Amino acid sequence: MANHRQPQREAEAEAGLWGNAGLALLKGVTGWLTGSSALLADAFRSGADAAKCFAAAIGTRGAKRIAKRGTERRGSADADQASNLVVSLLLLIVGVEIGISAVRQAAEGLPDAPQWPAIAVVAAAWAIKAGFFSAGKRRIETYVSAVVLAGAAGAWLGGRLDRPLLLYLDPAAALFVAIVMILRGYRLIAGTMFGGKPSGSARPDEAELKESVQGVEGVIAVSALRARERGHYIVVDATISVNPRITVLEGREIAKRVKVQVFKRFTHVTDVQVQVDPYDPGYPYKSNHDPNQEHMPTLLQ
Template sequence: MENHERFKKAEFAAIIGIVGNIVLAILKWGIGIYANSRALVADAVHSASDVAGSFAVYVGLKAAKQPPDDDHPYGHGKAELIAAIIVAVLLLLVGVEIGKSSIEAFFHPIEAPKTIAIVAVVVSIIVKEAMFRYKYQLGKQLNSEALIVNAYEHRSDVYSSIAALVGIGSAVIGGKLGIGWLEYADPVAGLFVALLVIHMAWKLGKESIHNTMDHVLHDEDTIELREIIESVPNVLRIDTLHAREHGHYVIIDLKISVDPHITVEEGHHIGKKVKERLLEESNVQNVFVHINPYHPDEV
């Protein structure tokens, strides 16, 4: 898939996330206030954070598609990872705020939420699950870390909405049956939502930071690349192979051994052929090849 088409699809997905989250946040916030549901208001704040997250992904994708330049010879692919980290931090802050608000509710008189809050949560679950499936599949297809992280934002919203549904439903039942303690199920659900959000933020942030720190593909992930290199005539040995991840693509640093008795020009031709073969792979952005003289006793 060409880069232009890739970014066009990714940006469209980010825009869908922005618009969808704005609509859901307004819907849940308005109904949450009207229905007196802390869990639904917390869920609305979660959706609002997803707006910022989707916007961060959109900006990251815009930056990542810029071609290499003098200041960024390896390209701008890590912009997607930076966007993913921003999303994770936003999730963490929102989770802490939701948790704080829910805990405070236990120290004040509480009233059961209105039944309409249940309708809003059910709509949110359906829409968010659809957005997760769309973005996750597209993220895998485009090899976009930012889109995959953003997709899991939607999935965390599904879990939080399910928790809110249980809490709101229990509180509504408690209010109708006159069971006072059951009405506190609403802020309990809000606290559970907060813990889910914090856990998701930690998991996604940790993975994104790991990939940002010049993470290289493991040996089992470079088997195909090694087979391509070894298929080039006159490559006698692969000395080192480091495929560094830069967002949706990789940069390859490679050392190969060739016959020590050939000319410099012949060795250069072999390295050039290796680079050309590797660049035919859709996820390879650039290749740097170093030529070594082959000695059987060296490893």
């Protein structure tokens, strides 16, 4: 099953890229034409999601090429980390700009009421993302879409009913979107630079990892295995036991096959450190050629 994860993740990244880019364009054009600052802010948020999916797609393609070559992914991990840092800074900068614009719009006077197509586009985008882009995985997606819809609809209703206070709901929703973007950017940049929990990647199950390593030809036993988090990425440390009669070069070749296997099955693993030890079954199967082994008397002696 794990062998099919990489194509699935690549397809999900591609769908997220084009889907979020299309939604960003639709929201942006509609927000500009209808005068909804909340919808414009949500368009920038979708654009940031598209940028994140683009970075994920590039990382997945790079991982596939590296796995085919059988080399380590340290350079690829650094590139992925740099792309995540760019997305984080983009979220922070755009979020701050949107927040300043929303506050300025509310402070300069009575905002204009948005036109009704803004409400329709917000509702349609919410339904599309919930149906095709698994928005249910993150409750914050539902909250943000609900706030944007309430802000646009409330401001439109305020214009229709001549209720000036309701007109402030649209910039208030834009400010809420800005705060969400800033917090999200902060979490991403903190995770990238200070080793926070991975975003969008789950730590692989160590039992499944061990089973995968154990299946590599030449591996007799997996003495130790640990998956640890490094920023947004996963590093695997493994100790394997091999036939004690093989050469050092053959042991290194087995370690290389272990790395390739892990990289192919677990795309979010960015580095694999393999220690190769000679297999020692230990007591009571000690070697008869051990000079330090004491000969214990038995009833037959």
